[in-house]
Amino acid sequence: MRVVMFYHSLRSDWNHGNAHFLRGVVAELLARGHDVVVYEPEDAWSVQNLVADRGAEALDGYRRAYPMLESTRYRASTLNLDDALDGADLVLVHEWNDHDLVRRIGERRLASNGLRLLFHDTHHRAATEPASMAGYDLRHYDGVLAFGRAIRDIYLERGWTQRAWVWHEAADVRVFRPRSERVTDDLVWIGNWGDDERTAELREFLIEPVRMLGLRARVHGVRYPAAARHMLEEAGIQYQGWLPNYEAPAAFARARLTVHVPRRPYVRALPGIPTIRVFEALACGMPLVSAPWDDVEGLFTAGFDYVVAKNGAEMRLHMRDVLHDAARARELAAHGRRTILARHTCAHRVDELLTVARAIGVGHLEPMPALRETLAS
Numbered sequence: 549m550r551v552v553m554f555y556h557s558l559r560s561d562w563n564h565g566n567a568h569f570l571r572g573v574v575a576e577l578l579a580r581g582h583d584v585v586v587y588e589p590e591d592a593w594s595v596q597n598l599v600a601d602r603g604a605e606a607l608d609g610y611r612r613a614y615p616m617l618e619s620t621r622y623r624a625s626t627l628n629l630d631d632a633l634d635g636a637d638l639v640l641v642h643e644w645n646d647h648d649l650v651r652r653i654g655e656r657r658l659a660s661n662g663l664r665l666l667f668h669d670t671h672h673r674a675a676t677e678p679a680s681m682a683g684y685d686l687r688h689y690d691g692v693l694a695f696g697r698a699i700r701d702i703y704l705e706r707g708w709t710q711r712a713w714v715w716h717e718a719a720d721v722r723v724f725r726p727r728s729e730r731v732t733d734d735l736v737w738i739g740n741w742g743d744d745e746r747t748a749e750l751r752e753f754l755i756e757p758v759r760m761l762g763l764r765a766r767v768h769g770v771r772y773p774a775a776a777r778h779m780l781e782e783a784g785i786q787y788q789g790w791l792p793n794y795e796a797p798a799a800f801a802r803a804r805l806t807v808h809v810p811r812r813p814y815v816r817a818l819p820g821i822p823t824i825r826v827f828e829a830l831a832c833g834m835p836l837v838s839a840p841w842d843d844v845e846g847l848f849t850a851g852f853d854y855v856v857a858k859n860g861a862e863m864r865l866h867m868r869d870v871l872h873d874a875a876r877a878r879e880l881a882a883h884g885r886r887t888i889l890a891r892h893t894c895a896h897r898v899d900e901l902l903t904v905a906r907a908i909g910v911g912h913l914e915p916m917p918a919l920r921e922t923l924a925s
Contacts, residue, residue, distance in 0.1 A: 549910065550583040552636040554653065556644040557588045558619040559610050561793045562598035563740050563770050565824050566642065566670045568793045572720025572894030573901070574617055580898070586619040587632060601770065601790055613723075613794040624649060629656050636663055638910050640693070643669040647683050654688035664910045667709070670695045670717065672813040672821075674702045682708060690908040693901075696821035697845055713904050716847065717824045718892045719831035723794050726833040726885070729801035734763040734871055736803035738796055738825055741772040745811040751779065752860040753809050753839040757867055759783035768799065793828075800832040804877065805870050807863070808838040808854070820845040827892050830854070830884035835877045837866045847892065853884040 558574070561567035570586070577584045588595075598606050622632075624646070633639060633656050641653055650667070657665040667689050674681045675698070686692070691711035694700035700712040737754055741747075758765045759782070767780055768791035780787045791799060800806060806829050814821050819842040826848075829836050836854040843850060850856050855870070857863035870877050 549637045549905070550635050551577060551585070551638050551640070552633060553584065553586045553640045553642075554645055554649065555586060555588055555640075555642040557592040557594045558586045558617060559588070559607055560592065560594040560598045562594045562601065562790055564594040566644070566717075567594070568720065568824055568828065569670070569717040569894070569897075571614055571617060571793075572718065572722070573898060575614070575720065575722060576894045576898040578616060585632075586617075587622055587627075588619045590621040590623050597770075598790070606792075609792055609794070613792070629653065633660070633663060638905050639663060639665045640668050641665065641689075643667065643671060643673070643681070643684070647685070651685040654685055657690075658688040662911075664905065664908045665689045666691055666693050666904070666908070668693045668715070669699055669703070672699075672811070672818055674699050675817040676813050678702075678706070682706065684708070691904070693904070696818060698818040698820060711908075713900075714845075715897060715900060715904075716821075716845075716892070717827060718894050718897045719824075719827040719888050721831050721889065721893045721895075724797055724828045724831040727797050727801040729798055731802055731804060732764070733766050733803040735765040735805045735807070735867070736768070736799050737765070737807055737809075738768045738791060738799065739809065739823070740769040741776050742811065745813060746809055747776070749809050749812065749839055750776075753857065753863050754807055755779055755783045755785065756860055757864045758785055761864055761867060763867070763871075766799070766803070768796075796825075796828060797832045800829060800834045804835070805867060806834050806836050807867075808836055808841065810839065810841050815841065819843075820847070822847065826854075827888060831888040831893075833881040833885045835870050835880045836884065837863060837870065839863070848884075848887055852880070853887050854880060 555570055557564055557567055558570055574584050574586060629652055641650055657663050667686055669692060686709050692703045692709045693715040694712055695715060695717055697714050700714050703709045703712045735758060765785045767785055767787050770790045777787050808826050830853060838854050838856045840858060855866050857866050
């Protein structure tokens, strides 16, 4: 099967968490013998910011970490869609594309009987910016892949599409797996500060517990304003900026604990959708304590895969318990990793994608067996 994908960037994960999942899915499709082409804009915002932050050499690390992956860069003004879509069986178009490109690709679907087309949404804008999302012309798309049930339901209820499927993100277990490193930290958190969507939550569930417990802690991420960096410094937390996603497993291995602090839109309007870091941390065998989060879709089992703190006081108690009870920490780490390997790898998501592809009439679906990590490992 020939798969053509239009995404924001395969090369850069600077404030672009979807790159983690994209890389895992593309690697899995390639391992199964499919032909995959990824298109990304030449002026991708994430790439520009990465280069401005760390220099052009920061892109070299991606090439070394994922030698099998590459993308085709294009300019919107000169992109020839007839050439790009030639021979494609399935096309995936991510929601971080401009409205005009989404419309143009849809028009090519209308003119081609063999082409099948899916729109992929991995953000909260369907709930928080509905006017913008309603502007996407999906009339000629075969359906929508939504990274949570709440997003899927919005598309169906508002009539933006006639068919939609839940397609959660997942861990690329080729990359995210337990590593052997010298432990130097009590806690590590990898996440971006963002647009004030969880400032109060980060203070309550991360910064203050670390300060009050006197933990050795490290934070990685981007878009931290001066006030945020000052809060971290006052709490004794080391802030170290952008961390490539392929280096996160080693960072997890150097710490004894991590936390999940979901953004406010997901807690209030979109329950059941965790950050991809939950999948990745658990895949690395990392004990995890979560701020309040309602897993309405039953992805995990609270209390076994991770523990949940209702408030800052409970967060301190759970952190202290995990750090001082080695058996409990090992139990959480092992259970969480088993859940990922059983249900939430990129291989599982490719299985789901192929099921959807069959449902919309994609032919030639007899892929080679996946070359992936044995789930029993």
